[in-house]
Amino acid sequence: MPILVMKFGGTSVANIDRIRRAAKRVGVEVAKGYDVIVIVSAMAGRTNELVGWVDEISPFYDAREYDAVVSSGENITAGLMALTLQEMDVPARSWQGWQVPLKTTSAHSAARIEEIPTDNINAKFSEGMRVAVVAGFQGVSPEGRITTLGRGGSDTTAVAFAAAFDAERCDIYTDVDGVYTTDPRITAKARKLDKIAFEEMLELASLGAKVLQTRSVELAMRYNVKLRVLSSFEEQSDTAGTLVCAEEEIMESNVVNGIAYSRDEAKMTLVSVADRPGIAAAIFGPLSDAGVNVDMIVQNISEEGRTDMTFSCPVGQVTRAEKALREAKTRGDINFHDLIADTEVAKVSAVGIGMRSQSGVAARMFKTLSAEGINIKVIATSEIKISVLIDRKYMELAVQALHDAFGLEKAA
Amino acid sequence: MPILVMKFGGTSVANIDRIRRAAKRVGVEVAKGYDVIVIVSAMAGRTNELVGWVDEISPFYDAREYDAVVSSGENITAGLMALTLQEMDVPARSWQGWQVPLKTTSAHSAARIEEIPTDNINAKFSEGMRVAVVAGFQGVSPEGRITTLGRGGSDTTAVAFAAAFDAERCDIYTDVDGVYTTDPRITAKARKLDKIAFEEMLELASLGAKVLQTRSVELAMRYNVKLRVLSSFEEQSDTAGTLVCAEEEIMESNVVNGIAYSRDEAKMTLVSVADRPGIAAAIFGPLSDAGVNVDMIVQNISEEGRTDMTFSCPVGQVTRAEKALREAKTRGDINFHDLIADTEVAKVSAVGIGMRSQSGVAARMFKTLSAEGINIKVIATSEIKISVLIDRKYMELAVQALHDAFGLEKAA
Numbered sequence: 001m002p003i004l005v006m007k008f009g010g011t012s013v014a015n016i017d018r019i020r021r022a023a024k025r026v027g028v029e030v031a032k033g034y035d036v037i038v039i040v041s042a043m044a045g046r047t048n049e050l051v052g053w054v055d056e057i058s059p060f061y062d063a064r065e066y067d068a069v070v071s072s073g074e075n076i077t078a079g080l081m082a083l084t085l086q087e088m089d090v091p092a093r094s095w096q097g098w099q100v101p102l103k104t105t106s107a108h109s110a111a112r113i114e115e116i117p118t119d120n121i122n123a124k125f126s127e128g129m130r131v132a133v134v135a136g137f138q139g140v141s142p143e144g145r146i147t148t149l150g151r152g153g154s155d156t157t158a159v160a161f162a163a164a165f166d167a168e169r170c171d172i173y174t175d176v177d178g179v180y181t182t183d184p185r186i187t188a189k190a191r192k193l194d195k196i197a198f199e200e201m202l203e204l205a206s207l208g209a210k211v212l213q214t215r216s217v218e219l220a221m222r223y224n225v226k227l228r229v230l231s232s233f234e235e236q237s238d239t240a241g242t243l244v245c246a247e248e249e250i251m252e253s254n255v256v257n258g259i260a261y262s263r264d265e266a267k268m269t270l271v272s273v274a275d276r277p278g279i280a281a282a283i284f285g286p287l288s289d290a291g292v293n294v295d296m297i298v299q300n301i302s303e304e305g306r307t308d309m310t311f312s313c314p315v316g317q318v319t320r321a322e323k324a325l326r327e328a329k330t331r332g333d334i335n336f337h338d339l340i341a342d343t344e345v346a347k348v349s350a351v352g353i354g355m356r357s358q359s360g361v362a363a364r365m366f367k368t369l370s371a372e373g374i375n376i377k378v379i380a381t382s383e384i385k386i387s388v389l390i391d392r393k394y395m396e397l398a399v400q401a402l403h404d405a406f407g408l409e410k411a412a
Numbered sequence: 413m414p415i416l417v418m419k420f421g422g423t424s425v426a427n428i429d430r431i432r433r434a435a436k437r438v439g440v441e442v443a444k445g446y447d448v449i450v451i452v453s454a455m456a457g458r459t460n461e462l463v464g465w466v467d468e469i470s471p472f473y474d475a476r477e478y479d480a481v482v483s484s485g486e487n488i489t490a491g492l493m494a495l496t497l498q499e500m501d502v503p504a505r506s507w508q509g510w511q512v513p514l515k516t517t518s519a520h521s522a523a524r525i526e527e528i529p530t531d532n533i534n535a536k537f538s539e540g541m542r543v544a545v546v547a548g549f550q551g552v553s554p555e556g557r558i559t560t561l562g563r564g565g566s567d568t569t570a571v572a573f574a575a576a577f578d579a580e581r582c583d584i585y586t587d588v589d590g591v592y593t594t595d596p597r598i599t600a601k602a603r604k605l606d607k608i609a610f611e612e613m614l615e616l617a618s619l620g621a622k623v624l625q626t627r628s629v630e631l632a633m634r635y636n637v638k639l640r641v642l643s644s645f646e647e648q649s650d651t652a653g654t655l656v657c658a659e660e661e662i663m664e665s666n667v668v669n670g671i672a673y674s675r676d677e678a679k680m681t682l683v684s685v686a687d688r689p690g691i692a693a694a695i696f697g698p699l700s701d702a703g704v705n706v707d708m709i710v711q712n713i714s715e716e717g718r719t720d721m722t723f724s725c726p727v728g729q730v731t732r733a734e735k736a737l738r739e740a741k742t743r744g745d746i747n748f749h750d751l752i753a754d755t756e757v758a759k760v761s762a763v764g765i766g767m768r769s770q771s772g773v774a775a776r777m778f779k780t781l782s783a784e785g786i787n788i789k790v791i792a793t794s795e796i797k798i799s800v801l802i803d804r805k806y807m808e809l810a811v812q813a814l815h816d817a818f819g820l821e822k823a824a
Contacts, residue, residue: 016468053492056428058499065498068506069491072484079481080465086477087470094480098510099556144511 001125004034005170007136007158010044012173012232013077016084022173023084025236026131030090035125037165039136039158040081042073063108067138067148071097074135074154082133092131093124097138097146102157104139104147111139111147113156116164134161155216163223170220170227171241172212177231178242179204179211181408182259187400189409194239196257197247203351203385204258212244220244247353255354255361256406259399262347265295266315267377267389270325271338275307282334283309283325290324292317295347296380296389309336310378312389315343345377346395349387350402362386368405374398413537416446417582419548419570422456424585424644425489428496434585435496437648438543442502447537449577451548451570452493454485475520479550479560483509486547486566494545504543505536509550509558514569516551516559523551523559525568528576546573564625571628575635582632582639583653584624589643590654591616591623593820594671599812601821606651608669609659613639615763615797616670624656632656659765667766667773668818671811674759677707678727679789679801682737683750687719694746695721695737702736704729707759708792708801721748722790724801727755757789758807761799762814774798780817786810 006029008022029036041047050070054061078094085092100120104111121132136154139147149156155172162170177192179201184190196204198221205214211229220227230241243249273279280299287294292313300308313321318341328334355361362379365386369376374397378389390398403409418441420434441448453459462482466473490506497504512532516523533544548566551559561568567584574582589604591613596602608616610633617626623641632639642653655661685691692711699706704725712720725733730753740746767773774791777798781788786809790801802810815821 016465019469050488053428053488054495057431057492057495061495062498062505065491065495065506068508069488069495072487075484075487076462076465076481079477080469083466083469083473083477083481086474087472093474094477096480096558146508 001033001035003037003165003167004029005037005039005158005162005165005167007039007154007170007172008041008232009154009172009174010041010047011175013040013081014044016080018232019077019080019084022232023081023088023090025173025232026085027088027090028236030130034168036131037121037161037167038081038131038133039154039161040074040077040133041136041154043077046073046076064145067108068146071135071138071146071148074137078133078135082131085131085133090131091129092133093129094133094135095121096135098140098144100134102134102139102160104141104149106141106143106145106147108141108145108147110150111141113139113149113160116160118164121165152213152216155213156219159216159219159223159225159227162225163219167225170225172227172229173232174211174229175231175233176211176229177234177240178229179244179258181257182399182403183261186261186396187403189403191409191411193242193257194411195243195245195250197250197253197353198244199247199384200257200351200353201244203349203382204260217244221246252412253354254352254406254408254412255358256350256352256402256408257354258351259402259406259408260349260351261395261399263392263395264315265312265345265347265389266318267310267312267342267345268318268321269340269342270309270334270336271340272306273309273334273336275305279334280309282328284311286324286328286333287313287321290320292321292324296378296387298378312345312347312378318343342377344392345389346392347387347389348395348398348402349385350406351385353384355384355386364405365402368401369398372397372401413445413447415449415577415579416441417449417451417570417574417577417579419451419566419582419584420453420493420644421566421584421586422453422459423587425452425493426456428492430644431489431492431496434644435493435500435502437585437644438497439500439502440648442542446580448543449533449573449579450493450543450545451566451573452486452489452545453548453566455489458485458488476557479520480558483547483550483558483560486549490545490547494543497543497545502543503541504545505541506545506547507533508547510552510556512546514546514551514572516553516561518553518555518557518559520553520557520559522562523553525551525561525572528572530576533577564628567625567628568631571631571635571637571639574637575631579637582637584639584641585644586623586641587643587645588623588641589646589652590641591656591670593669594811594815595673598673598808599815601815603821603823605654605669606823607655607657607662609662609665609765610656611659611796612669612763612765613656615761615794616672629656633658664824665766666764666818666820666824667770668762668764668820669766670763671814671818671820672761672763673807673811675804675807676727677724677757677759677801678730679722679724679754679757680730680733681752681754682721682746682748683752684718685721685746685748687717691746692721694740696723698736698740698745699725699733702732704733704736708790708799710790710792724757724759724790730755754789756804757801758804759799759801760807760810760814761797762818763797765796767796767798776817777814780813781810784809784813
């Protein structure tokens with residue numbers, strides 16, 4: 001029988017009533033003839049409670065014990081979901097990570113999946129079991145200890161199971177009904193997308209549109225797993241939600257499919273840096289060591305052997321960045337006249353695979369922002385994305401104007 | 413290094429502060445030179461919450477899923493305890509049942525321990541780990557599924573580990589400071605016992621003195637594990653609590669060491685039963701099939717081929733017992749004139765290994781009750797116990813009078 005993977009997030013299994021509602025959705029797919037693998041998160045709030053206890057004990061905890069504690073939330077949901085399905089006369093059983101066993105690296109709290117043996121679960125399917133309920137977010141290390149995949153890791157678990165079992169599709173049930181052209185809180189014209197390409201989803205996810213964990217999208221792209229994002233609180237239908245899929249499966253697409261933003265950015269400029277080979281490494285090495293996530297980088301035209309170097313990073317990392325750079329100056333590794341931090345900026349990005357074949361997107365973006373009187377501070381581009389840094393106070397205006405300019409309220 | 417097993421019940425690990433207090437006690441034993449195996453229960457209230465969810469889903473649940481859900485409470489405590497010990501610079505790690513692996517039968521929710529391999533934990537001890545924190549109450553079946561040992565199973569886990577690792581002693585930390593001669597709520601003269609024999613503890617436990625799970629005492633007796641019951645809320649000392657040990661280790665003992673009671677008993681009498689070989693089986697077979705826990709049985713002297721048969725059972729099982737007996741009568745398996753249930757009785761027992769060598773205990777018991785005007789309805793005796801069924805309204809009076817009569821307020 002064809003296999004479907006269904007993943008339910010924390011709000012979708014927050015209490016017994018919601019677990020029942022989720023189980024009914026599973027029952028519908030079983031009735032259609034699917035063997036289903038259900039991946040569950042911890043009941044909403046549970047993981048935070050467990051993390052809170054660990055934090056109360058020590059800020060410097062053993063990640064192996066942290067994983068052993070925090071993974072228990074998913075185990076509870078898995079058992080409860082199996083019981084609920086059984087009560088509905090759907091043959092089901094639960095698996096904890098070590099029972100599959102879902103083998104991972106030993107990088108506790110951020111483990112990577114190495115192998116998912118299918119024989120154990122497939123044997124139960126052939127004996128008549130219809131639903132395997134698997135605790136998400138967790139696995140077991142080569143040393144036999146419990147590992148977790150990092151926050152949001154249940155999405156990754158779901159995609160990995162879909163790949164391992166060659167599932168027809170991986171449905172991610174969450175509390176939003178799909179992926180939107182932009183944040184509906186910023187413009188009412190925001191439209192739910194029926195389909196979006198993996199590459200676009202990756203750009204949107206990394207830009208802060210928190211529907212799917214980035215790693216799960218990367219994994220889906222690599223194994224070509226069809227991912228569907230849909231709400232567990234709305235009517236079920238075959239076209240509900242947003243399908244995240246390969247570019248080839250999207251017939252028509254707008255040039256730009258999404259306007260993303262990131263509010264809490266900072267722009268830092270090193271004024272008059274001695275320009276010599278290796279200077280970039282001398283600047284960004286210490287920043288990386290200090291845990292600063294540098295995003296955009298611009299180097300101004302140099303004159304007389306000196307240059308201005310500008311970069312952006314999350315606003316919460318500015319103090320850390322300043323400290324690292326001043327220390328590097330003290331050591332004599334770099335030299336600059338001044339260090340200027342602008343902590344009142346935001347990033348706005350246009351994303352679309354259509355950019356590959358259509359020119360003029362950047363020009364239209366700059367013209368739109370200019371018409372609104374918005375000054376662009378830094379520009380960065382990739383094959384399917386253009387990002388600009390602007391004053392934070394203009395962020396909502398920029399998103400609305402670009403959404404209009406690229407005609408995102410209408411489908412292609 | 414000598415090994416000590418320390419078990420902490422739910423109230424002793426109810427929150428992070430209490431886990432810290434328990435960890436400090438462990439630290440004291442480590443400082444004395446012990447390698448310690450800590451067995452933990454779920455934080456107080458957790459198991460009830462988990463059981464509540466299962467019950468909300470279905471009254472007819474799959475015990476395998478029930479075990480998977482309910483065992484998670486102990487896993488959480490084990491991780492938190494290991495983290496707390498590490499924070500105190502005591503080298504520690506946690507083990508879940510399947511990681512030991514603590515092998516059990518497949519009798520889910522009431523599994524029996526089959527084997528505890530020691531190599532895994534001993535290897536860590538020889539590498540310098542000082543505390544192995546083990547999640548109590550749980551194990552793994554031959555099929556690789558999680559099992560639980562039944563309510564209170566963490567006591568049994570603790571004793572089994574003490575036996576497997578040849579521990580010097582097994583300390584059970586709980587919310588009472590030891591085993592008393594009787595319930596201190598009934599008489600202020602109740603005295604904490606310094607020592608009590610396994611056999612006596614077994615009788616007291618099965619009579620309703622809920623300090624230790626009966627199975628754990630049986631296991632301790634079989635493997636001669638020294639068990640100490642003590643409070644985690646009082647000062648630590650080497651003589652705190654009550655030591656449950658072999659009879660030989662108790663030099664002096666009162667003839668009677670404890671007065672136990674069981675409040676909610678019922679007495680049922682089958683009036684004028686046809687007395688023939690096999691009649692007891694014909695009566696008690698159906699009761700057993702109906703899940704009635706028959707305790708005391710008395711058969712009155714028969715006349716003209718008929719007899720009265722009296723037995724006691726928990727008051728909550730009277731309806732079930734009546735139904736089973738009337739159905740047996742309808743089927744023609746038994747015959748009786750009347751069935752009388754007295755639901756206003758209680759059981760009071762005197763327990764002491766000294767009864768083996770001293771006569772006159774029963775006589776003194778009957779005389780004491782008679783002096784208080786208390787009528788005895790049923791009597792049952794074993795080698796170290798005399799139990800009587802009396803009107804419930806006299807129960808407290810009987811306990812107080814017997815405690816006085818046998819001089820229990822003073823040590824031998």
